[in-house]
Amino acid sequence: MRAEDLDEQFLIVPVDSDAREAARLVAEHNLPGLVVTDNHGKPHAILLASEMLHLVLPRYVQHDVTLAGVMGDALADGAGENLAGKSVRDILPRKPRTVPSVDVRDGVIKVAAEMAQLRTPLIAVTQNGKLHGVITASRLLAAALKS
Template identity: 50%
Template sequence: MVVHAEQMAEDAPLVSLDANALEAAHVLADRRLPALVVTDVDGSPHSILPASQVVRFLVPGYVQDDPSLARVMSESMADRAGEKLGRKRVRDVLPVERSELAAVNHDDTIIEVAAIMARLRCPLVAVMRDGRLIGVITASRLLELSLPNR
């Protein structure tokens, strides 16, 4: 039996480009999501915001370049990073270079979905039908459906 993307799709919260970045981070954390679909002003999918990108925004560039510096960061510096996120919009934490939207058609197969995820290195894809978002597929959902039973 062939499984199509619309059969794998799950509901997921959406965030707009102009939503508060800290609130979006709370949605990611509270729901333990790997990513969120970010919508444009007209409500159409614009991009995917991986949780790892939010984490990256929280860590100063010089610490990313030299992780040993993380040992000397105080907890108050981490708190300030959270405050910094609260002053930003979702559009501010997206990667500077906009990549291709990780989206699949509603009738794509598991392997087609996996190919998009792998090529774009994205933990979540938007499932589209007639230009509308009908759900998302996470990498963990894809693995659940494609791995053989134990």
């Protein structure tokens, strides 16, 4: 089995797309994150859902987690405000997680080894440098358990 046999079309966003829309896509599709592409359609970074969480928390809670206990459950109130007018580029971490990639012809053992070593929830599958699809860790695990 090759990487191209397991990859799937995955939601990707260009680096200059709307941050609020990107967060909405992650939430609506229960994704571990998004692949962010550069202006040429090449994988640029992974934006993890967990990295987006800091955008919905007030700064004072981020600095002192004990304050979270006294806040209400109005998490979404500030989320829209913190994302309004920002691009995905604006919300990427200072050192964005690069997109690990494998070639469409690589075997699943290589894919699994890369993902395990890098502890990444997803890996890009490329063909001639262009994004072909994405393999998530859960999809790879399901394939391994099936065989």
